[in-house]
Amino acid sequence: MSIKILALSVLLPIIMFFSTLSQAEYGDVVINNYSEEAGMRPVIFPHWFHRIRFRCKVCHADLGFEFKAGGNDINMLKIIDGEYCGACHNGEIAWSVESCNLCHSAKPGTETQVHESTISKLLTNQKPAAASTTGGTKK
Amino acid sequence: MSIQKPGYKSLYLYLSLSMAPLFLAFTPLQPAYAEEIKNGKQVYEIGCAGCHASGVLDAPKFGNNADWLKREQQGFETLVKHALNGFNNMPAKGGNPAYKNEEIIATVAYMLSEAGFPNYADRTGVKAVTTASTPKPAEKPATVAPKSKPATATKSYKNTNQFNRLMAPSSEWNPPQSKDGIHDPENDGTEMLQKPRVAFEPLANSTSGNRVDWVKALHNGEINPRYDRVNPDAMPVVMDLNIVREVKGSMPNVVYPHKQHTEWLDCSNCHPAIFIPQKGANQISMASILLGQKCGVCHGKVAFPVSECRKCHSQAKTAKK
Incomplete structure (x- = not known):
């Protein structure tokens, strides 16, 4: 009996998840650590665009990006100094920091999140719990 | 809520506890789950209160007669049109296309009636909840031409038992950034970004996520992502185990x-x-x-x-x- 319930518990979210109305791309990360306080739109990092061009290792091992939305203390000074996004977004490998609005492109008020992630779908409206357990939705 | 050391009982308890809120948690995303047509109050609380309760982003604040007065003067039809198709910061259907037109209409009426316009109270859909039939404002939507879903209120009622009603059709997968719900269409950079569908067109398909099978796309040579930031010829150290x-x-x-x-x-x-x-x-x-x-x-x-x-x-x- 408990196995049945276990199976159900696992299947349930999966069924739901299939049926969720997806909008933005899977893996789009919204970063709003400092942006809005500083009067800019939050940043959207599209994983899909970057993984076509780079393997995960380049950013997540070489450049030190943690696997956590909002878990990297990125600011414009670091980017200008060649850290984080600035390792490529320097006008040589990719367009540079003067193209503000290509990154700072989220709707005002969008919270830090991994868009379309299982965890954000499972814990919608559970923000306090999500923040303490998931690691996926740090604000 | 953290996972404690297993033991079937606690795992079982944990799962039942953790799954229970899922049902609740999912409702806002998927009002279509509900059998009945939601009334204006229900839709408001789930889908609209996020902005309208506090009045952020210039949203007319719930219950605030002054905010609603100038809107009401534009006429109910205009308000419904804006709610269905989006207007300024108001996304179409509050950003959730799963809402039926008649639910949105009932919600507009509900918010108006709560803001001191009691003559809309009879259109808030309260009675329609249990029967899901005879949507009162049926004469109104006929004049409204929603962009996103051409179905009128009566049509969407007919489609209640349509095939795969909870699944987004493939035409809605990988929308352009300006329509994806998180990018700001007002932002001038948004339109410059590469559209996902353009990028994914040549890539192997999958049934979930981005609808791209990234491993297969890499294997097939459809993409050739760099392994090094600057050296395009660097090759990964692959371990086959x-x-x-x-x-x-x-x-x-x-x-x-x-x-x-x-x-x-x-x-x-x-x-x-x-x-x-x-x-x-x-x-x-x-x-x-x-x-x-x-x-x-x-x-x-x-x-x-x-x-x-x-x-x-x-x-x-x-x-x-």
């Missing part, structure tokens, strides 16, 4: 392929922080994966999600038949 994990219950065993992972990642990405590189040292459960731990650090966020059961649970059990 499968780890078989026997699992409890009826599911097939998990075969973890180092090969596909090392094509993308460095050893240090997973070891030792996420997985201790030692046999038997890692406790992994679907619950922890769903919560974004272990495999769930990537799977369910950027790598294929857990709905692709058989991609991992791929080895039939031979012991029992």
Whole structure:
């Protein structure tokens, strides 16, 4: 009996998840650590665009990006100094920091999140719990 | 809420507890789950209060007569049109296309009636909840031409039992940024970004996530992502070693392929922080994966999600038949 319930518990979210109305791309990360306080739109990092061009290792091992939305203390000074996004977004490998609005492109008020992630779908409206357990939705 | 040490009882309790709010949690995303047509109050509380309760982004504040007065003067039809199709910061249907037109109409009426216009109270759909029939404002939507869904209120009622009503049709997959709900269409950079569908067109398909099978796309040479930031010729150090994990219950065993992972990642990405590189040292459960731990650090966020059961649970059990 408990196995049945276990199976159900696992299947349930999966069924739901299939049926969720997806909008933005899977893996789009919204970063709003400092942006809005500083009067800019939050940043959207599209994983899909970057993984076509780079393997995960380049950013997540070489450049030190943690696997956590909002878990990297990125600011414009670091980017200008060649850290984080600035390792490529320097006008040589990719367009540079003067193209503000290509990154700072989220709707005002969008919270830090991994868009379309299982965890954000499972814990919608559970923000306090999500923040303490998931690691996926740090604000 | 944290996962304590197993013991079936506590796991069971944990799962039942953790799954219960899921039902609640999902409702806002999927009002279509409900059998009945929601009334204005219900829709407001789930889908609109986020902005209209506080009045952020210039939203007319709930219950604030002054905010609503100038809107009301534009006429109910205009308000409904804006609610259905979007207007300024107001996204179409409050950003949730799953709402039926008549639910949105009832919601506009509800918000007006709560803002001191009691003559709209009879259109808030309160009575329609139990019967899901005879939508009162049926004469109104005929004059409204919604962009997103051409179905009128009566038509959407007819479509209640349509095929796959909860699944987004493929035409809605990978929308352009300006329509994806998180990018700001007002932002001048948004239109300059590469459209996902353009990029994905030549890539191998999948049934979940971005609808791209990234491993296959890489294998087929459809993409050639760099392994080094500057050197396009750097090649990954691929380790071809499968780890078989026997699992409890009826599911097939998990075969973890180092090969596909090392094509993308460095050893240090997973070891030792996420997985201790030692046999038997890692406790992994679907619950922890769903919560974004272990495999769930990537799977369910950027790598294929857990709905692709058989991609991992791929080895039939031979012991029992």
